[in-house]
Amino acid sequence: MATLNLTLKIWRQDGPHKAGRIETYDAHGIPDDASFLEMLDIVNERIIEQGGEPVHFDHDCREGICGACSLTINGIPHGPEGAVTTCQLHMRKFNDGDTIWVEPFRAKAFPVLRDLVVDRTAFDRIIQAGGFISVRTGSAQDANNLPIAKDDADASFSAAACIGCGACVAACKNASAMLFVSAKAAHLNLLPQGQPEKTRRVLGMVQQMDAEGFGNCTNQYECEAVCPKEISAGFISKLNRDYALAAAKETLT
Amino acid sequence: MKKSCCCPSVCALWNTSIGKKIIVAVTGILLVGFLIGHASGNLLLFLGQEALNSYAEFLHHMVHGVGIWIARVGILLAFVLHLVATVQLTVANRAARPLEYEKPATVQASRSSRIMIWSGFTILAFVIYHLLHYTVKIQANLANLPPDAEGRFDVYSMVIIGFSSWPATIFYLIAVSLLCSHLSHGIASIFQTLGLRTKRNAGLIQMVGRTLAFLIWAAFVVVPLSVISGLVHLPAAS
Ligand code: FES
Numbered sequence: 001m002a003t004l005n006l007t008l009k010i011w012r013q014d015g016p017h018k019a020g021r022i023e024t025y026d027a028h029g030i031p032d033d034a035s036f037l038e039m040l041d042i043v044n045e046r047i048i049e050q051g052g053e054p055v056h057f058d059h060d061c062r063e064g065i066c067g068a069c070s071l072t073i074n075g076i077p078h079g080p081e082g083a084v085t086t087c088q089l090h091m092r093k094f095n096d097g098d099t100i101w102v103e104p105f106r107a108k109a110f111p112v113l114r115d116l117v118v119d120r121t122a123f124d125r126i127i128q129a130g131g132f133i134s135v136r137t138g139s140a141q142d143a144n145n146l147p148i149a150k151d152d153a154d155a156s157f158s159a160a161a162c163i164g165c166g167a168c169v170a171a172c173k174n175a176s177a178m179l180f181v182s183a184k185a186a187h188l189n190l191l192p193q194g195q196p197e198k199t200r201r202v203l204g205m206v207q208q209m210d211a212e213g214f215g216n217c218t219n220q221y222e223c224e225a226v227c228p229k230e231i232s233a234g235f236i237s238k239l240n241r242d243y244a245l246a247a248a249k250e251t252l253t
Numbered sequence: 254m255k256k257s258c259c260c261p262s263v264c265a266l267w268n269t270s271i272g273k274k275i276i277v278a279v280t281g282i283l284l285v286g287f288l289i290g291h292a293s294g295n296l297l298l299f300l301g302q303e304a305l306n307s308y309a310e311f312l313h314h315m316v317h318g319v320g321i322w323i324a325r326v327g328i329l330l331a332f333v334l335h336l337v338a339t340v341q342l343t344v345a346n347r348a349a350r351p352l353e354y355e356k357p358a359t360v361q362a363s364r365s366s367r368i369m370i371w372s373g374f375t376i377l378a379f380v381i382y383h384l385l386h387y388t389v390k391i392q393a394n395l396a397n398l399p400p401d402a403e404g405r406f407d408v409y410s411m412v413i414i415g416f417s418s419w420p421a422t423i424f425y426l427i428a429v430s431l432l433c434s435h436l437s438h439g440i441a442s443i444f445q446t447l448g449l450r451t452k453r454n455a456g457l458i459q460m461v462g463r464t465l466a467f468l469i470w471a472a473f474v475v476v477p478l479s480v481i482s483g484l485v486h487l488p489a490a491s
């Protein structure tokens with residue numbers, strides 16, 4: 001097993017309203033089959049042994065499905081590999097002697113809580129503003145009694161793959177949340193179950209997105225390039241279309 | 254929403270991110286349309302003095318002379334809306350990330366897409382200069398240009414005299430090149446913002462945007478280059 005000797009430049013910030021700074025850490029003897037988070041675990045163990053405060057970062061499932069892990073690695077959310085989350089990024093993608101910059105996801109709407117941990121509850125509030133369907137529970141209908149075209153089901157599923165990690169916001173030059181919002185809206189707007197509340201959903205989610213202080217999409221598709229679930233920016237186009245229709249509908253009715 | 258709003262739905266459009274972008278896209282279509290018309294009109298220079306001057310005469314007398322003013326006001330309105338909306342969006346975008354990355358990186362955003370506001374401001378400066386130059390005619394020898402043989406305003410000679418100086422030509426070339434950069438991102442963006450771009454047609458839309466931007470660039474630059482190289486020259490003194 002090969003090991004790597006790395007230099008880490010990590011953003012340290014003691015609290016939400018404290019000034020932050022970049023600190024340099026020596027990370028030697030890192031096994032190349034460690035994940036990026038395991039590498040940070042090793043570094044943290046060493047910091048704790050020396051009586052220091054470990055680097056705070058978000059994580060949960062560590063298998064790329066929960067969206068808890070974040071980190072902007074060398075300027076790219078979830079690191080350079082593409083289509084993976086930080087927890088799935090392996091150290092073998094780096095070279096011995098590399099200097100790696102580790103920063104939190106940067107956006108006004110994602111305030112830093114501590115070190116690399118940011119508050120992403122703005123996403124929850126966007127979902128609460130329309131990213132749901134209202135159904136009567138208790139009496140499940142027959143399976144397959146709602147015909148759904150295969151293409152629509154597939155498209156909806158690929159939008160639903162969004163794990164809400166926020167990498168799209170972190171990568172966007174304007175800290176725009178359009179990829180997230182468009183995926184969450186399209187996931188429901190493409191299905192029959194999503195139709196009754198479609199207009200309200202689109203207007204509500206976009207309004208909340210604006211209120212949270214996210215930027216405006218300038219069609220550069222950095223979001224699409226870093227998304228660990230490869231959500232297509234085509235959904236942003238769909239959201240723009242759905243928004244125009246919803247706004248027209250609201251004006252005319 | 255502002256209290257003074259005359260039309261609530263238009264204000265609602267103006268006050269949301271997507272709505273404002275739709276306004277940018279729609280005014281963008283009008284401006285691209287104008288550019289295509291303007292560039293094709295310019296090419297009449299190569300058909301000679303008669304063709305260009307009679308075309309200019311026609312523009313000035315459309316709908317008994319009212320047409321040109323309708324067009325001017327429409328284009329000005331589109332231009333101002335496009336400018337104000339994009340400046341406001343850019344200000345909001347900067348505010349959305351108060352602290353930049355210590356080590357920034359770009360994965361796939363094109364250079365053109367990243368300098369839109371600066372290419373846009375250069376175009377604004379150029380348009381003001383260009384209007385003073387050829388519409389208001391601050392250059393004395395353009396303002397006092399004698400009419401052509403038919404007694405019409407001599408646009409043909411105006412263009413040739415105007416582009417006979419290197420500084421005017423160089424500024425023109427720089428501005429038109431930045432315009433091309435602006436369009437290479439802008440035209441494709443129109444489709445995305447209006448919800449017409451899909452995964453399937455994305456490549457085609459990008460190609461159409463860049464090709465159209467290049468054609469507009471070529472049609473514009475060929476005029477001053479032909480003048481300064483002497484390919485097109487003033488008619489023999491009559
Ligand atoms: S920790 Fe769950 S996706 Fe990375």
